[in-house]
Amino acid sequence: MNNQLDFDLLDPQENADGADEVRQLLRSSDLEMDGDIQVFVVARDRSTLVACAGLAGDVVKCVTIAPAYRGTSLARKLINEVQHVATMKRGHNHLFLYTKPHNVPLFEGCGFYKLVSVLDSACLMENTPVGIRDYCEILRSFRHAGKRIGCAVINANPFTLGHLHLVRQALKQCDWLHVFVVSEDASAISYADRLDLVRAGLDGLERLTVHGGSRYLVSKVTFPCYFIKDTCVVEACSTAIDLLLFREFIAPALGITHRFVGTEPFCPLTRKYNQDMHKWLESASGDGPALRVVEIPRLEVAGRPVSASYVRQLLGEGDFEAMATIAPGTTVALLREKYAVRAGRGQRVAQLKSLR
């Protein structure tokens, strides 16, 4: 029956009927359709939908095959189509895939390799045997000797005096500190600018390395919820994949023993991530050695915790004077130069502010 299958692309945003069909097929395998999927590769037997695989950037997910069509090597054909579409039409040849752990052998037959799995709920794979290996090899060249090797992962959107405080406090407690800047370009300030500001802001401090981020660390691959905060339910967000990747690959490559994080008074999702860190990094069970998670109380200026979101609010209001009390000069200067709100809108914001 496989011979008569037709493969096609389906945009769930544009084709509502098609999206409903996909949703039904997914439901029969206890899967939900994720909101960030841009395109589905679908297989039809005449007019009946029999298999689908979703693509969100470089992530393949929501993959399912109707029960009657399993065991017919349809998975290989489907994944093959997905890889062609992703590479030739979307420029992603390094792909990641989410599946349930019991399906891992199936996708191994399709050229995917296991990264980490969370008990029996989810598993992340990638379509290369050397992806994480090469990344860890690069990391290993930045290893430093020491008893306590720290790590902090920051989005720095943008870099504030709060980040500087976190790094300074962390440095007091370790021999070397690795600072990673989230590389996903999904924030108000571009990744290139965020990285520049972190480097400028930490310039002069010793015993630390600033690293660019990667797909393997707080990215849309490992922690998609972080980038679609508004639309997702905090409790349902899985932080485990991201944290286990850190524990099993990144931390051992750099010899990291401590992960430092600022306390989170505002964002419920970041707060959950911090809590989950204790669970996934510190617990005895797990493939990598256990780490210590150290929460550092957030810096306060004039009785208010310093946050990047407040800096962005001040940017919107054009209040660079107030900004200078919570962000270093390099951050203020760059924001003023590149991100200041243009006249018309700025005036409106200023008016609003004076009304308050």
Add this chain to the structure above:
Amino acid sequence: MEITKEAICGTLESNDLLVKVAPRDELEVVISSAVMRQFGARIREVVEETLRKMEVSHGQIMIEDKGGLDCTIRARVQGAVLRGSECGELDWRVL
């Protein structure tokens, strides 16, 4: 020939192979095969010879082999390299 963009050629069907290429500073050939123990060395030979003839000196060449014959391997590597490079004319005689 210069690999300037990511490209893909082939399938995961039995007797075929999937070849993915991407720009890199060095030449890196990564081979996974269902018949690695028996034919791994031969597959590498064919891939490297094909790359040499096409004058590919750097790039990442990723092979997921499902038991392709030598001629299939050659054709799939050529296909992926051609798609991944912006080359107009091709000297088929040397290939």
